[in-house]
Amino acid sequence: MTMINKFGQDSELYIKARNINGKTCLEDCFFTAPYKIGKPFWDEEKGLMSIIIMSASAGIMEGDCYRTRIELGAGAKVALRGQSYTKIHHMQEGQASQFNQFFLAEGAILDYAQNPTIPYAGSSFQCFSECFLHNGSAFLYSDIFACGRAKRGERFEFKEYKNCTKVYYQGDLIFFDHQVLMPGCQDLEGIGCFEGYSHQATLAYFYDNLNGQLIERLYNILKGTCGIEFGLTKTKKFGLIVRILGTGADYLVKVLLDLKQEIYPAY
Numbered sequence: 001m002t003m004i005n006k007f008g009q010d011s012e013l014y015i016k017a018r019n020i021n022g023k024t025c026l027e028d029c030f031f032t033a034p035y036k037i038g039k040p041f042w043d044e045e046k047g048l049m050s051i052i053i054m055s056a057s058a059g060i061m062e063g064d065c066y067r068t069r070i071e072l073g074a075g076a077k078v079a080l081r082g083q084s085y086t087k088i089h090h091m092q093e094g095q096a097s098q099f100n101q102f103f104l105a106e107g108a109i110l111d112y113a114q115n116p117t118i119p120y121a122g123s124s125f126q127c128f129s130e131c132f133l134h135n136g137s138a139f140l141y142s143d144i145f146a147c148g149r150a151k152r153g154e155r156f157e158f159k160e161y162k163n164c165t166k167v168y169y170q171g172d173l174i175f176f177d178h179q180v181l182m183p184g185c186q187d188l189e190g191i192g193c194f195e196g197y198s199h200q201a202t203l204a205y206f207y208d209n210l211n212g213q214l215i216e217r218l219y220n221i222l223k224g225t226c227g228i229e230f231g232l233t234k235t236k237k238f239g240l241i242v243r244i245l246g247t248g249a250d251y252l253v254k255v256l257l258d259l260k261q262e263i264y265p266a267y
Contacts, residue, residue, distance in 0.1 A: 010065045011035055015080075017049060018073030024049040027073070035066075043079065046264055048111065050079040059087030060125060064096040072108035072137075082115035085249070088123040088158070095124035095160070102130070104137035111260075116144040116199075116249040121157035129165045131206070133238075138207040139167060140263060142256050144249050147188070147198045155198065156183040167206050167239065174237040175206065197229065197245035201252040203259055206239035215240055217262050225255055 013035045016028040026040050026049070034057035040049050060066075072078055088096065102110055110131070119125060131139045145161070148154040160182050167175035181188060188194050215234055222230045222242070229245040242259065246252045 010067050013037070013053065013066075013068045014071075015051065015069075015078075016071045016073075017076045017078050019075035019077075022075075024076045024078060026051075038083075046077075046079075048077045048079045048109070050081060052081050052083055054083040059089050060096045060098075060123075061089050062091035062094045062096060066096075066098040068098070068100045070100075070102045070110065070112075072102075072104050072110060074105040075107040076105070077109040079111040079113070081113055085115050086117045088117065088119040088125045088161075090120050090122040091124050091159070092122075095126065097125070098127040100127070100129040101132075102139065103132050104134060104139060106134045107136040108134075109138045109140075111140045112142075113256075114143040116146055116253070118146045119148055119158035119161055121148060121154050122159060124159040124161075126160070126162040127164065129163075131165075131167045132171075133167065133169045133206060133208070135170070136208065138205070140203075140205050140260070141165070142201070142203045142260070144199060144201045144252050144256075146249060147194065150198045156181075156188045156194075158183065165204070167204075169206075169208065169238060175204070175235050175239055175241075177204075177241070194245060195229070197247055199246045199249055199252055201242075201244040201246065201256055203242040203244075203256055204239065205241075205263055206235075208238045210238055210240070214263065218242065218259055221258055221262060222255075225258075227251065228255065 011034060012032045014030040017024050018027045034055045036054040038052035038054060040051050042049055104110055133139060147156050162180050164178045219232055227246060232242045234240050
């Protein structure tokens with residue numbers, strides 16, 4: 001299927017950061033429309049340089065193709081945040097796509113938190129992400145996916161949503177997750193899917209010095225949280241993943257922040 005990009009070219013974002021005397025600095029960056037980034041600011045408590053990724057577009061349109069490449073030097077610590085909810089608009093015949101690549105040198109930390117995604121009726125979107133880790137580097141990823149514009153009665157009326165994530169450690173694939181949601185041939189409201197909930201949150205954390213007690217602490221937080229269903233598991237190597245079902249994006253954002261507060265001291 002041929003995709004027509006509304007901007008006439010792929011939308012690209014490139015960020016390179018490095019550690020200078022214990023402080024992370026933005027070494028280089030490049031972006032094309034509709035991408036923009038805000039001036040970095042520093043979270044002194046966590047030692048992270050935070051960057052807000054902005055977009056001049058009203059949302060993701062048919063034919064759009066977004067490409068992001070992040071390179072973190074040894075010891076660099078970066079948090080990437082979105083500006084607002086990601087809206088995936090109705091599409092006639094085509095689809096939109098996003099490709100992310102993250103390269104983390106020894107001791108680097110990347111906290112990549114996507115804003116909640118809202119797929120409109122008739123939308124089709126696919127996202128592919130790859131993260132490459134080295135000794136002592138850590139990757140913290142989170143996102144929230146909505147069933148659609150639920151308050152308008154629009155539930156699971158998109159055509160297709162795919163989200164594929166791969167994590168490598170020193171060149172070896174240690175995690176592979178491929179979520180495919182297709183309301184036309186799946187009962188997404190049923191058992192084993194959303195089961196009546198409207199939102200799904202995901203948090204994944206990879207670190208080769210993962211604290212063995214961390215999963216238990218996260219489990220206790222989730223167990224004491226009202227209005228959700230969740231699953232928490234340790235991956236085969238160096239990681240853990242949490243999936244949560246809920247009924248509102250703002251509430252799930254708060255739940256994810258509570259989990260992250262427990263993870264941050266591990267650095």
